[in-house]
Amino acid sequence: MTITLTIKDYDELLKTSKENTTCYSALEPCEYIDEMPKRLGRGYYREMEVYPELSLIIFDKEYHHDLVLKIPVSNHPLQFGALALGMYTDTYGQVGGGHTFISGSGVQHKHDSSYRHSQRILGVDIIMPPELLRTFFPGKDGEMLPQLKFLAKESDWQTLLYPKTNAAIQSVVLQIINCPYQGTAKRMYLQGKVIELMALQLAPFLADNTQSQLPPRLKRETIAKIHHAKEILQARLENPPLLSELAQQLGVSESTLQRGFQMQFGTTVFGYLTNQRMEQAHQLLQNRNFTVAEVANIVGYAHLGHFAAAFKRKFGMTPRECFLGKKLVSGL
Structure with a gap:
């Protein structure tokens, strides 16, 4: 809940x-x-x-x-x-x-x-x-x-x-x-x-x-594009665009996109994407009736081992442990 x-x-x-x-x-x-x-x-x-x-x-x-x-x-x-x-x-x-x-x-x-x-x-x-x-x-x-x-x-x-x-x-x-x-x-x-x-x-x-x-300040227009990039990534967690595709769509260079993410969000584009995927995976495992493999696929991981490793780095437990913990609580 x-x-x-x-x-x-x-x-x-x-x-x-x-x-x-x-x-x-x-x-x-x-x-x-x-x-x-x-x-x-x-x-x-x-x-x-x-x-x-x-x-x-x-x-x-x-x-x-x-x-x-x-x-x-x-x-x-x-x-x-x-x-x-x-x-x-x-x-x-x-x-x-x-x-x-x-x-x-x-x-x-x-x-x-x-x-x-x-x-x-x-x-x-x-x-x-x-x-x-x-x-x-x-x-x-x-x-x-x-x-x-x-x-x-x-x-x-x-x-x-x-x-x-x-x-x-x-x-x-x-x-x-x-x-x-x-x-x-x-x-x-x-x-x-x-x-x-x-x-x-x-x-x-x-x-x-x-x-x-210190990197130069970003222009207001560039900041708006960086936040639009975040929205695009959130909407396409399962199949995100390549960095080059995202930069081209926004009309900025790849280096500006990476620097903007670091300045605005304190992480790289890939780091932000991974964090959002893991947050969504945690919610799915906790609140919905999906298997671990299904959750991995939903958040864009074709390799279950890579998904499990990223999830454990983020939350300190495996996806299966998270899934079983939710089931145990539900059964009380």
């Missing part, structure tokens, strides 16, 4: 849940907690204002059913996120499972975020206006570092990145979650850890030679 909600509906459920929750006496000033609505799952969101205008959110949640959140086009602040446990996917990439994310400020594309049931998701988000980058990582002139200006888009489409995580990032996330202090010491400790986490995620863009390595 999959529950689909708009982000507005989801926020309303959180608000109702908060109204029915007793006050937490142990909370610090400028610290708030929202419990997960019991009809959706269990867990909480804990929000603290670490600096003026900068919010740190610690969340620990688990959903009873597969959940899809539909998020509309909107203005979005700068956001950094990383998980200690679990993973989720959105229309453009994956968070967890080896990846963090950076969501630049600007206009956010309409997208869906998908969560699998009975999976604990533990992590942190940092939300702030992009101007604070100038405070934390100033250039020689006191202005925002040129390497980071691509994260401050204002009225333009935001930049989305899904950088790989590492041991240092994972360690800082756990230190934030398990902060051993209270009061002023806690605030000071978390201020340092927030900056450390942002620095680790931004490190690839802060190297001295990064400025020359």
